[in-house]
Amino acid sequence: MSQFQVTKENYTMIANVSVIGKDIMIEITGGDNPHIGTVTTLSASSDMETTRFPSHDGRFHKDDVLAQQVGKIIQSKLPGSCTITAGVHVNHISKKQIMVSGSMANDMGKQILNWIEEYDFDAPVPVYYSDTENPE
Numbered sequence: 668m669s670q671f672q673v674t675k676e677n678y679t680m681i682a683n684v685s686v687i688g689k690d691i692m693i694e695i696t697g698g699d700n701p702h703i704g705t706v707t708t709l710s711a712s713s714d715m716e717t718t719r720f721p722s723h724d725g726r727f728h729k730d731d732v733l734a735q736q737v738g739k740i741i742q743s744k745l746p747g748s749c750t751i752t753a754g755v756h757v758n759h760i761s762k763k764q765i766m767v768s769g770s771m772a773n774d775m776g777k778q779i780l781n782w783i784e785e786y787d788f789d790a791p792v793p794v795y796y797s798d799t800e801n802p803e
Contacts, residue, residue, distance in 0.1 A: 671778040672697075673771040676764045678757050680771045682737070684779060688790040689747035693779065695733055695755065695772075702754035704728025709738050711745045730754050733772040740776030746788040 671682045680697035696702070705728055709715040715738050719727040730753035738751060757764055796802065 669782055671775055671782070673774045673778075675767045675771055676761070678755075678764060680733070680755055680768070680775060682775050682779060684782065686786070686788070689788045691745065691747070691749045691783070693734075693737065693749065693751040695730070695737065695751060695753040695775070697755040698757035698760075700756040700758070702728075702756060703752045704730035704754040704756075705734055705752070707731055707734040707738055707751040707753070708748065709742055709745070709751075710748045711743055715739075715742075728754065733768065736769060736772035737776040737779060740773070741780050741783055744780060744783050746783075 669684045671684065673680050678698050680695065681701075683694040683696075685692045703720065704722065705717055705719045707715055707717040715735055717731040717734065719729070719731055722728050733755060734751040734753040738749070741749070755768070
């Protein structure tokens, strides 16, 4: 697992990145109450899709804004599929902290992109049965 982080305006956003074959799992967390607020999926050849979970007060989490920012930066270089969970909560977040969250996600996306470009995604190619073959 690789970890990336960005700190601005008195809070830190962290991305833990795991490789599963040629696929990537990214966990974006941070602030005072890390959680899983959204799940975003994408690949180099598919559109991003997001599921937003309800928060404790009944509203839906908005962490997909961060995940989609990272996703847009890395999407063209993805070797396989990518799943991004996101959940950053800063208690009594200030307007300044909200304003810098986009640039924090942008910085994190650039760090992850650099890592993707340097990482060796050498994984065995899966073998499938042909249309004329069946399992024994």
